[in-house]
Amino acid sequence: MRERRNKLSGPSNILVTGANGFIGKNLTIRLKELLNIEVMSFTREQSLNDLSRLASRADIIFHLAGVNRSDDLNEFKVINTELTSNICEIIKSSGRKTSLVFASSVQAELNNPYGKSKLDAESIVTRFAKNSGNSVHIYRFPGVFGKWCRPNYNSVVATFCHNIARSMPIQIDNPNTILNLLHIDDVIEEFISVLRSPKKGLNIGSIKKNYKISVGALADQIYSFENGRKNLLIENVGTGLIRALYSTYISYLPPESFSYDLPLYKDSRGVFVEILKTLNSGQFSIFTVYPGVTRGSHYHHTKTEKFLIVKGVALMKFRNLLTDQICSIYISADKMQIVDSIPGWVHDITNIGNEEAIIMIWANEIFDRQFPDCIPRKV
Secondary structure (H helix, E strand, O other): OHHHHHEEEEEEEEEEEOOOOHHHHHHHHHHOOOEEEEEEEEOOOOOHHHHHHHHOOOOEEEEOOOOOOOOOOHHHHHHHHHHHHHHHHHHHHHOOOOEEEEEEEHHHHOOOHHHHHHHHHHHHHHHHHHHHOOOEEEEEEOEEEOOOOOOOOOOHHHHHHHHHHOOOOOOOOOOOOEEEEEEHHHHHHHHHHHHHOOOOOEEEEOOOOOEEEEHHHHHHHHHHHHHHHHHOEEOOOOOHHHHHHHHHHHHOOOHHHOOOOOOEEEEOOEEEEEEEEEOOOOEEEEEEEOOOOEEEEEEOOOOOEEEEEEEOEEEEEEEEOOOOOEEEEEEEOOOOOOEEEOOOEEEEEEEOOOOOEEEEEEEOOOOOOOOOOOEEOOO
16 A cells, blocks of 8 residues: 555656755655656756756656845845746756745735745746646745744744753744644645646646644744643643644754653552543553552442453453342453443452552543542452
């Protein structure tokens, strides 16, 4: 399945300009996962002769090179506008039907040097498409965020993630400012879709997954990720913007912060460690039971749990509070099996082996010491 997804219909030569930039790095890595292609890179360190040599061989060019901040206003014209013109001329001279994907910016709508240079480049690309008939895709990107984006440059998401991950302060001028954002993975997958089936003529592209969030809410969200490494509470990180922001935040952790300690509670029965707490789906923990020791001996009115033994052997016993019916279940790490605790049934777990037993447990709610719903009672 993976091979079919990553295999193109035929050999392709792909050139990425600005390959050392944020989007360029992500695209180049993704392209190298594909089969039957050659990935070529053009960076600031190379000359126009290099560009001509590479571009004249390319089947498709992802033109990502550009500058959006500079003390020298002429750089906007040279890098954003003239470089784009050079690429179009090279393709024209080659006589090939090379496809061109051009990364522009929403600032092309604004009256500033950067925006004007991008608008001029769009005009050049548009004329090229109309005159040559080559496949051309233009994308006006808002703020793009994700792994490898440069902090303290042009991405507030990168700056916030980088600083908060290092306990450094952040600056917020107006917390109510609304940000329009794209996640890098969505941008790259859009590029891959163009690579697989470029459309003829001029195309104005767009990314379907577009996110909006205020600067203040963004900061609060990233701080919650940081705090989650202390209070063990994980956000709803499985979908949408929160998923993308969490992945981005994690990518900015320095190596010395890849790991963090968990609180450990130990007594004569074994140890207990809370691992992860969720907003609305309970928590995950792990505990051990020493040989011959029994843990539990309680019942719940509403709380439910799932037990999975990952080391050793044990016996779980249950007793119905109303009928005194007894139920016993042998559990072993040799058999991956979940055992549910049932409301209204007293339950305990006894290590019947010769080594420490390790059990993973999920509870449907975060443990509340004031209302534990955990009533002591012998089976």
